[in-house]
Amino acid sequence: MMGGERSYLDYNATAPLLPAARAAVLEVLDLKGNPSSVHREGRTARALLDRARARVAALVGADPAHVTFTSGATEGACHVLTPHYRMGRTPLTVSHLYVAATEHPCIREGGRFPADRVTALPVDPEGRIDPATVKTALAAHDRESGVPMVAVMLANNESGVIQPVEAIAPIVRAAGGILVVDAVQAVTRIPVDIDVTGADFLILSAHKIGGPKGVGAVVSRGEIMMPVPLVIGGGQEKGHRSGTENMSGIVGFGAAAHIGLKGLNEEYMRLRALRDRLEDGLRERVPDVIVVSGGADRLANTSFFAVPGMKAETMQIAFDLEGISLSAGSACSSGKVGESHVLKAMGLDAVQGAIRVSLGAETVDEDVERFLLALERVTARRRAAA
């Protein structure tokens, strides 16, 4: 974020609000009508809601009728991760949830499943889940008890690693299971199409793509198999999520989705060049640096690295004092610092945490320069001790 005193390199925690999303939010704040009202003011609100729904659907190649707005990805996870489904009007029981060990806590916690019905599946040293691991787990699933559900994220929030969801989907389908994909970090960064992924449900969040915080969506592939709602009441969102819609949030989300989809390819190339420059500079200055998931397909905006002998939390504070905002581990929940379950799942327990740098719309060359200059000072103590 150049021009300012500081460089914000923590887009995977939250992306700054895009100007177009901000304008959309402000405009809607003055809107009088409730989108459920039939009068003119209500219809005006409904039209804006419909446009936002179409824009969010377009982001993932879905039918707008299959978008349910929520208060964010965490609520989206609690909505779809449940043993209680309906196939039309017929109840459908989901008896077990299988998640990748590196999922975001909102998935790993298992939503509405009891803890003993959630299994974490291991990942390889690059942080990828092998489709064969899913196949083995589902082969042992007891079909008599109900159908299995698998939740695998498209891109990891810490390492940016991209999971082989397309290869996992046919395995889940063959086992008669339901596939839930957390696409929070992937949308606007790589092309996402619900049919191509093979997901039954995608989970999205506005604030990771330059929309407002506290709004998200669940996108379903069809409309017949749906979870028993989490939030019940007045029947908004076709009964899937009651409560008067968060109009300013949703319209801001729609604006961010629209912009993100339009500039996706160019932005990918731009961020990839910046990230590569950053990692080249990193390897030059810290030859023994460990770039987590460095050998895997990963998001172009993310770099997750460990400096042997240096504590990530200490480095994060030192970077902050140097005017650089980044994360140690995921650290996007209430300022909490602790060990990274992602590093642990990848067998990287020996390092003392890792630093996550994540770039986005406002990141420019000077931010990378500032980061590399700061890195020299932050790691100087280690060099002096060596």
Ligand code: PLP
């Ligand atoms: N899933 C992933 C991959 C995330 O990075 C986050 C961000 O914290 C979430 C889910 C939760 O999103 P929200 O803040 O909208 O609840």
